[in-house]
Amino acid sequence: MRKAHDLAERLFQFAVAVIKYLKTIPNSIENNVIRFQLGKSAPSSGANYEESQAGSSRADFLNKVKIALKEMRESNYWLRMCSELELGDKKTREYLIQESKELKNILGSIASK
16 A cells, blocks of 8 residues: 555645746747646546545546546646746746656556556
């Protein structure tokens, strides 16, 4: 059970880091769309994983993990968009892109079992 807790905490910390990163992106109509989407997908991944831990069945557990994976994939997409547009703090952005890749791999591994 320790590994599940560690992943839940890692997803939580990722969401917190994304929200802090979003504060470094300048305000504009275009940037606000990206901020809104990334601000939804990053916390949603962790929230869905958290829900999976109380799944009523194996199928329910896997469904929630797959949703968490989809949300992490979306987070990675928006972070790559931020990179291409050079938005926000570069060092933080690079860390978040790498972390989202690793979290995608972990969630994908769980979902495929």
